[in-house]
Amino acid sequence: MAEPRAADATIGVCYYPEHWPEAMWLEDARRMRAAGIKRVRIGEFAWSRLEPRPGHYDFGWLGRALDILHGEKLEIVLGTPTATPPKWLVDQMPDMLPVDARGRTRGFSSRRHYCFSHAGYRRECARIVKALAERFGGHPGIVAWQTDNEYGCHDTVLSYSHEALVGFRHWLKERYGDIHSLNEAWGNVFWSMEYRDFAEIDLPVGAVTETNPSHRADFHRYSSDQVAAFNRVQTGIIRALSPGRDILHNFMTFFLDFDHYAVMKDLDIATWDSYPLGSLDVFPGEMVHKAAFARTGDPDMQAFHHDLYRGAGRGRFWVMEQQPGPVNWAQYNTDAMPGLVRLWGLEGFAHGAETISYFRWRQAPFAQEQFHAGLNLPDNTPDRALGEVERLSADLAMLGPLGQPAPAKAALVFSYEAAWFLRVQPQGRNFTYVEQVFAMYRALRRLGLDIDVVGPHADLSSYALVLVPPMPHVPDVLAAALVNFEGTLLVGPRTGSRTASHRIPDNLAPGPLAGVLGVRVTRAESFRPYSAVSVRYDNEVFAFDRWREFVVAAPGTEVLAETQDDQPALTRHGRAHYLAGTPDKGLLERIVERLAREAGLSVAPLPPGLRTRRRGIYRFVFNYGPEPVDISPHFPDKDFVLGAPALDVGGIAVSRFFAGS
Amino acid sequence: MAEPRAADATIGVCYYPEHWPEAMWLEDARRMRAAGIKRVRIGEFAWSRLEPRPGHYDFGWLGRALDILHGEKLEIVLGTPTATPPKWLVDQMPDMLPVDARGRTRGFSSRRHYCFSHAGYRRECARIVKALAERFGGHPGIVAWQTDNEYGCHDTVLSYSHEALVGFRHWLKERYGDIHSLNEAWGNVFWSMEYRDFAEIDLPVGAVTETNPSHRADFHRYSSDQVAAFNRVQTGIIRALSPGRDILHNFMTFFLDFDHYAVMKDLDIATWDSYPLGSLDVFPGEMVHKAAFARTGDPDMQAFHHDLYRGAGRGRFWVMEQQPGPVNWAQYNTDAMPGLVRLWGLEGFAHGAETISYFRWRQAPFAQEQFHAGLNLPDNTPDRALGEVERLSADLAMLGPLGQPAPAKAALVFSYEAAWFLRVQPQGRNFTYVEQVFAMYRALRRLGLDIDVVGPHADLSSYALVLVPPMPHVPDVLAAALVNFEGTLLVGPRTGSRTASHRIPDNLAPGPLAGVLGVRVTRAESFRPYSAVSVRYDNEVFAFDRWREFVVAAPGTEVLAETQDDQPALTRHGRAHYLAGTPDKGLLERIVERLAREAGLSVAPLPPGLRTRRRGIYRFVFNYGPEPVDISPHFPDKDFVLGAPALDVGGIAVSRFFAGS
């Protein structure tokens, strides 16, 4: 691993010199500097220019671009071009193409046209990355490398190719040793699905009806492992040939198809691509909510990912692509309200981002992303976002070094495997992991808390309050951590309901948490909204909105809330609470607020779009709207460095916070 | 055919010893007996255990299981394992796999991965069934055999494989003799679709636009015939090698892809798999209705199938799988309200079921149905349903022999072919056979009537009232029966509008019923709800909600209702009535009630969820809700054997009924 660098809060931009006449490059670089931009990502889609013919490299233009940028004191992140293999390579080995769940090969003509399992393509990637790193590994302008681009985008983690089949069989043999163990673990006796040999196993797709959930769960694991292995090929080469540079990858919003913690083992910094408006448009949500925040973005969605990737990055994270205006890929692509481009940037820094990098320097006048705004228009006049970046740059200069984000006392435990298991058997069509996780995150954040999102292997000992969203399989390491956890714990439904092999545990749910939680789950039902189950809590009536369980409380377990039919809805055993269903918004807020207070946290319930994060000596406050807000009733701070208590929609205030506030 | 056995009303269970350690089997059997269970279905998914390698049978474990069950005086239904061929067999002849309408082979990894047309697979089925029947045909514990499992489940009747194509061509040659007759029957001149040879004919799928409806209608017929032929292979072997046992198959809910009357020719008992909550969730229906009955099931859906399969079984039917709690396969899987597991059981017996068999003894902790409840939890503690089964057992003991179901005076004529024809050319997207049939059934049943659902070949002479839902092609035998029918007749729209070849009859609709009904249909329209046509009847205004026809009434035909534009909506010719559209609920109820009274039936209109059926000396009354009901205004009976006039939701009352009530 490279040593952490001294970066504190810098602005970056994504730049594609190969799209523009070389004569424009120097002026581009100078204008970047003038706008306060210090870092530039470059090169990640340029394979056809770096190797126009098989084996014939053309690195000259890139060298010249790097020199120009470096000459203007811009720090460079060099991307490997493996997300866009050129046509001649695909024609050389067409079986490198990914295959979809219906058996159709997914061809050339866009990007990400490769199967992660394909050994031949991995070799080609090693070759081009090695050539690049040999040529540029020591370039003084390069501070970091980005591997590939947005692993898994366009649904490419799961590929049903022949190479994936062969790889999956080997992987299963590694995992289970002999076929009898696999048959037993999966329960293949069920419908005579027993195999006599690993070579008999198909990919879990295209069957007459639902395949074995254990089969699918393992294929998710296998596919996730291939992403990590694919990435590792590149990081190994870069570490050897470009020492001292950070290596990073740009992850995405609510993307759960592979285990990011596993990929991060080989990387130094987690970065992500933040498109607040596009993301709000395409992710599940109520119409009225989407309407309220259509031009500002969801007030919690960016923060969630900052906290998630800060965790995945072991404290180090960037936004590698920040939305500068309308994008091109959502169903509907609204414009950002003026000021939001700056707000999103400052919010990223507030959560600890080392760099916020805007995508892209100049709007492309051709190809797929013509409708994607940039900092400059295609005619090279400044677009609105450039002015906001300049203002952000001034903000940073005024604030000075920001220091570390304030340590969080509340944590949410996040698991990629949980998402896979809940996809494999949702049991109700409205049950998705991401919605349950995000609802818990939002309930915490509306209390004004600083939050960590941590993986299942995290040390929980520093937290006063831990929330565990539905996690069917609880790994041993997490079970042990929860057994030893001394703070306040809230565990969501379905947790511990499956073993690693996706079977029901011998002691039923919550499996390894039975002792900690003091409950045993005997039955679960899923339902449509009209069949919601009402819940009495705190002298009010709320509801489980899509899922409820019947639990038997062990002796010593207290029932804090009950359903309409007098079943336990919320239990407490010591400081460990179990939620026997999916709470509606009001119930979840009420529970989380009470637990946060009991855990001794300083709680300040906030209006819908008002949010806060503390970093170093500063409190940052953001008003996502939909109304102007006077923040003084919510925060005791008076020493405003930026903004004032009266915040317009899109408004930002930064104050020095009082210790303990 | 085997002689009918003395069974009157027994409880059964589905049991999978191969899923559990042999050490548990004896205790399982004893606990079954203790709960009042008398019959056990076993073996239907166990091929990979019965023949782990090609030609190497392992029947020992099954023999031991049968002996243990028989030792506890449990009567056994042995299933043939042909719904789940093992992987080695599929790998031996991969062309046995079914092919979907898009040309994709449907692979291994779940169940039902075979094409009904495949001769090789039929030979393999004959082989395994022969081996099983040779080994166990004379076992004293076996009272019946089940062939395969849920024919057609997961959309497997229609397969577009090469074997199906070859078979279809032969079948057409048998049906039409020469290609000219086929061209003529189908009207292939229409778009130059004429063939010169049967070998030119494709399956009616994958064309540029809609294929010839005659082509599709015949492919439905062909495919249905393959199911019967496939089943016959097994019944022939079992009859020879296991004499004196009943042979049955377990059919499904609202499943119309093959002609069950045809398959029943080779079987002794019709059984079906009753999942009231899953079925309500997935079948068409209004939200408000689904909401009202989400945890009890539709008040008429189970009864409909009891009556349908009692008819198909020539009086003999079972429920082979009865829902014990939440299932795993609906879009949403609610829990049954406590008491409903017992209610569904008693209702089945009220309709004449010989056996109600619960699925399954113990919830499986692995594979596809982990979320499907059983009588026992995976940790072998009793689940709620076991207590309800015990109570049902006590109910039966108290009631004593139930005798024959009361003979019905009202009949509904049901036709699988009608369903196929209406799928082939619905002409309006909201026109489905099942909804029209079920609406008529519900209208009869809310009057408190006992009902028979009969096939097109049934003798109608014993009925006072016969309803015919839309039946495009009226077979000669039914036309003759209706011509001779002396009771009150109500015929739905579209009836007689097509010939056997799916052409418009020379005399237009209603074709062979023109004389009986005294009408001629000149035009039809389908529409969305907003274009409903209002209908004046009985001094009130109702509507045709999705379909209406223009009919010309012959001399002597009376017009009983008219549309807003003064067209005949309901006509009467003698005692035969024609309904020239799809009535809304109010209109259908009004018409059916009036006709039932005119037919001399004793009519007692019931609240929405209150339903009744008479068997032997008893009247059974069931309250599906959604409100408690005092049943005394509706029934004159006073001698309550079970329950009382005040029925909670889920409540049951059984009384001795007065003759003629």
Place this chain on the structure above:
Amino acid sequence: MAEPRAADATIGVCYYPEHWPEAMWLEDARRMRAAGIKRVRIGEFAWSRLEPRPGHYDFGWLGRALDILHGEKLEIVLGTPTATPPKWLVDQMPDMLPVDARGRTRGFSSRRHYCFSHAGYRRECARIVKALAERFGGHPGIVAWQTDNEYGCHDTVLSYSHEALVGFRHWLKERYGDIHSLNEAWGNVFWSMEYRDFAEIDLPVGAVTETNPSHRADFHRYSSDQVAAFNRVQTGIIRALSPGRDILHNFMTFFLDFDHYAVMKDLDIATWDSYPLGSLDVFPGEMVHKAAFARTGDPDMQAFHHDLYRGAGRGRFWVMEQQPGPVNWAQYNTDAMPGLVRLWGLEGFAHGAETISYFRWRQAPFAQEQFHAGLNLPDNTPDRALGEVERLSADLAMLGPLGQPAPAKAALVFSYEAAWFLRVQPQGRNFTYVEQVFAMYRALRRLGLDIDVVGPHADLSSYALVLVPPMPHVPDVLAAALVNFEGTLLVGPRTGSRTASHRIPDNLAPGPLAGVLGVRVTRAESFRPYSAVSVRYDNEVFAFDRWREFVVAAPGTEVLAETQDDQPALTRHGRAHYLAGTPDKGLLERIVERLAREAGLSVAPLPPGLRTRRRGIYRFVFNYGPEPVDISPHFPDKDFVLGAPALDVGGIAVSRFFAGS
């Protein structure tokens, strides 16, 4: 080109003698004459009868049919049978079949089973057309030929076959010359999509994500060109062998997949198939609107196509198929209100149709269109439509020669390429060309105006008012015409936003119209209804409902309307207006009415379903409903030839109009 014939207003019918016994033909012909029918279309689906075996023609029956029709003085349109190649031909060259976007071959068993790119099929078409034209080219009864039938129906313009791939590569080489120019034009550097040779280019389908919009735009162009080339093969033969006859093709409703202007270069008359009720059912529209006109049809939809195809036909157009009652192909197929069959016919004549031809003489009792009404029922008794046709015939006789349609002073510029570009990158899911075009047409027509719909190459000099719906690429010829245009101009959003290669113009949108319009567009956003942008205009508040742009007004450009955030919404530069978003109905009506008045047009705003068109000395007025209307407040005419000022729903009035009214 053939000379225009003297046809003024005649009635026709589509007739299929091959479906009926020869003994019926003479009587059919006599009854046609008696009903006032003068023209008969025949033969267009009869290939399997014309050539029952490869190379064995059977033209005898057709000759006899032609003779009988001609003997009754019926003028004949003979169709070429190439829309329905027979099975033996498909079996000879199965690669003639079209391939869908998912790579599935679209087989025989319906119609249009051919790929426009297939050279072998073109040769076969030439062969059969030549044989037909040699045999019947000189037949005195034949006044016109129809090529094929409904080009593109069932989504057949875009085919992804191997022949299409090969053809597309050649076409690209023709267009771009060398591969570097193509890479440059498409911007293939973007994602390393650069090609080294035309042979590397795939069809723009089946890729991992969105393909290059330039790639898709060119494939649309290529595919459209194939339709024209395919058609030209036939017209060349017919012109040579059947001189003096018109050649025509029957186009469809809102069908935009190929450039009809290009195909019309080889044809004499544009004809179209008018199905008002089916079209209303399947095209986008609000429920409340569809409900109001469910049994009359949309009040502007037929007129739009009359005006569109009159333009495409350089003044000459027919309705080749006119709906006579319910059809079979919409989602729901309502009946026409009595009188509408006549109304639709008269409206066609009012717009200048030479012939209105009803589809079909007699309802088919077999095959796919059994539910499609005709003038006669399958049992050969007259259906309702026949009476309406007789009445229409009497109307025409009474009116005498109709003369030319009144010259329009208002024009709408229509572009097929615009539709392709907006499909390729809609940028918002609710943005469709057809809705934007039709909204503008409706806004003009509700003013009582006569309208021309013209192509991008039209001479605009005779118009006082021109509307240009969103047209991303403005061809040079249109740009020049608009620069020189002296009337009032309204240009919709997105116009001029792309070059011919689907790139953003160097000067940004509106590209070549920047000077004319005096604006520069810097940004665009799309949105859902809840994010509509309000617009102040004329002292009222309206909205942009799905799209808005940020424009910079040049000096001298006036801002006539502003958005809620004070951006220009409507600008004026000289007499040229730019609309910077998609207006809601109220805003569009207000703007168009004001501009029409400013342009000096005589404007008479009409109630929702009342519409008018002038031809020769007559004003025709049609009431589509949904209410009866007294037309006297709207029109000054008093001299009624047909009907009266009080019009029922479906009512028609024809008056001699005062000059200038």
